[in-house]
Amino acid sequence: MRFLISLFLSFLTTAAIAQAPFADQLAKHRETYRKDLLAASGGPLTDEADLSYVQFYAPDSTYRVVATAARIPNAEPFEMPTYNGKTRAHVAYASLTFTLKGKTQVLTLYRNLNAIKMPEYRDYLFLPFKDATSGTETYGGGRYMDLRVGDIRNGQVTLDFNKAYNPYCAFKEGYPCPIPPKTNTLSVPVEAGEKAYGKEH
DSSP: OHHHHHHHHHHHHHHHHHHHHHHHHHHHHHHHHHHHHHHHHHHHHHOGGGGGOOOOOOOOOOEEEEEEEOOOOOOOOOOEEETTTTEEEEEEEEOOOOOOOOOOOEEEEETTTTHHHHGGTTTEEEEBBBTBTTTTTTTOOEEEEEGGGOOTTTTTTEEEEEEEEGGGTTTTTOOOOBBOOOGOOOOSSSOOOOOSSOOOO
């Protein structure tokens, strides 16, 4: 019995050590994200006190998954609707297939045709999605993830839903936030990443 208890405690210690770098890295990512919300020109937050209403789920490495990325050849550009009534030109880039909570999921990865004209966003990829938490624990308009073309290697890409973030519309109305296509709705709750903004607007 003592051996089993010792083995179990050793396992917990090892697991905690393995989790620490992931949690530390995510904490730094979130701190940078908070600072960017305030520093962004024309951003949704101007008062540092409002950062206390920016909330996240606890780090959870089970929401960090590897997806198979299949390029979508000859995709036609289209206008993706936004929440302020305008549209933004996008084109489908790749279909991502992965398993989350034991269920196979498929999302489409896009390129913003205006953003890629700027050198710093030339390789930028955009992943908008909704899930079973949308409208309850998370923003009803969906959340986003950012990737780069170089993140896809040998037909695979790592998706870390702990880095899913809210569009500006979650904080303040009037922004041209793209509406996630209906096909980019996950069948499972994604209890990772940013939660709904805690202050009414």
